[in-house]
Amino acid sequence: MGGTVFLNGEFMPRSRARISPDDRGFLFGDGLYEVTPAYGGRFLALDRHLARLQRGTKELRMAFPQGLEELHRELLRRNDLEDEEMSIVYLQVTRGTAPRTHHFPDPSVPATVYAWARAFERPTREAWEKGFSAVSVVDRRWARADLKTIQLLPQVLAQQDAREGGATDALLVRDGLALEGAHNNVFFVFGDTLATHPASNQILPGITREIVLGLARENGIPVKERPVSLAEAHQAAEIFFTGTTTEVRPTVRLDGRPVGEGTVGPLTRRLQTAFLARVSRECGAAVT
Numbered sequence: 001m002g003g004t005v006f007l008n009g010e011f012m013p014r015s016r017a018r019i020s021p022d023d024r025g026f027l028f029g030d031g032l033y034e035v036t037p038a039y040g041g042r043f044l045a046l047d048r049h050l051a052r053l054q055r056g057t058k059e060l061r062m063a064f065p066q067g068l069e070e071l072h073r074e075l076l077r078r079n080d081l082e083d084e085e086m087s088i089v090y091l092q093v094t095r096g097t098a099p100r101t102h103h104f105p106d107p108s109v110p111a112t113v114y115a116w117a118r119a120f121e122r123p124t125r126e127a128w129e130k131g132f133s134a135v136s137v138v139d140r141r142w143a144r145a146d147l148k149t150i151q152l153l154p155q156v157l158a159q160q161d162a163r164e165g166g167a168t169d170a171l172l173v174r175d176g177l178a179l180e181g182a183h184n185n186v187f188f189v190f191g192d193t194l195a196t197h198p199a200s201n202q203i204l205p206g207i208t209r210e211i212v213l214g215l216a217r218e219n220g221i222p223v224k225e226r227p228v229s230l231a232e233a234h235q236a237a238e239i240f241f242t243g244t245t246t247e248v249r250p251t252v253r254l255d256g257r258p259v260g261e262g263t264v265g266p267l268t269r270r271l272q273t274a275f276l277a278r279v280s281r282e283c284g285a286a287v288t
């Protein structure tokens with residue numbers, strides 16, 4: 001992977017980017033990240049992504065770097081992504097480089113800020129129409145899943161389980177409840193009502209989740225933010241995952257069994273259409 005990346009105040013070729021082995025991100029996973037989408041070179045909800053990062057830095061008592069909005073735009077420019085149908089910017093902030101101690105560096109050190117951008121290939125219309133599959137996996141994460149920390153080992157293992165099970169997504173289950181995906185949120189349809197786990201310390205408050213909840217309300221689709229058990233999930237008429245790189249992704253098989261009719265359902269279809277219309281409007285790009 002080439003391209004121009006940003007590291008600690010400088011743009012440089014990826015091959016030149018170096019961090020210290022004593023970076024606290026490397027040693028402790030002591031950091032946060034964001035992934036923000038752009039369509040036709042315009043960001044979708046960049047302000048909300050940065051607000052989530054800012055909240056994370058506050059919760060973890062880390063510095064919140066300045067100039068992140070301009071940094072995002074500059075990365076698209078320098079990587080010639082302004083005309084791409086879809087691209088993503090990855091941003092990571094760690095507590096910086098210091099001799100290894102569990103407590104915070106004292107005196108404090110500058111944060112490490114690393115970011116890159118690349119084109120993102122959306123699934124074809126045919127793949128979307130066919131639908132995707134998911135498997136349920138035990139959620140082994142810590143008690144602050146609401147923070148987008150770079151400690152992703154449980155998600156890595158869950159996603160690998162999904163892959164080995166021939167599925168696209170991992171449905172994380174804790175105490176019998178189907179919480180979210182390894183890198184996306186999840187929605188279920190029961191009757192005419194949409195259900196998704198309420199925002200809590202057990203899930204990441206996804207920006208796409210928030211947008212989809214808003215679209216459901218605007219379209220008169222009843223929504224309940226409530227815990228959903230795995231047993232209920234197996235009875236859902238429709239299931240879809242949402243996320244920056246997931247958009248609105250229909251799940252037509254869960255744990256090897258068909259979801260509803262085993263085809264993409266009508267509410268999923270309506271919300272995907274509404275989501276792409278919102279993207280097209282906000283980003284001024286015709287996204288279908």
Ligand code: PDD
Pocket residue numbers: 035180181182183184185203204205206207208209242243244245
């Ligand atoms: N993942 N839940 C988890 C655990 C996530 O990691 C993500 C995002 C989401 C969806 O959030 P959003 O709609 O704001 O992207 C939900 C990013 C994209 C990733 O890890 O690559």
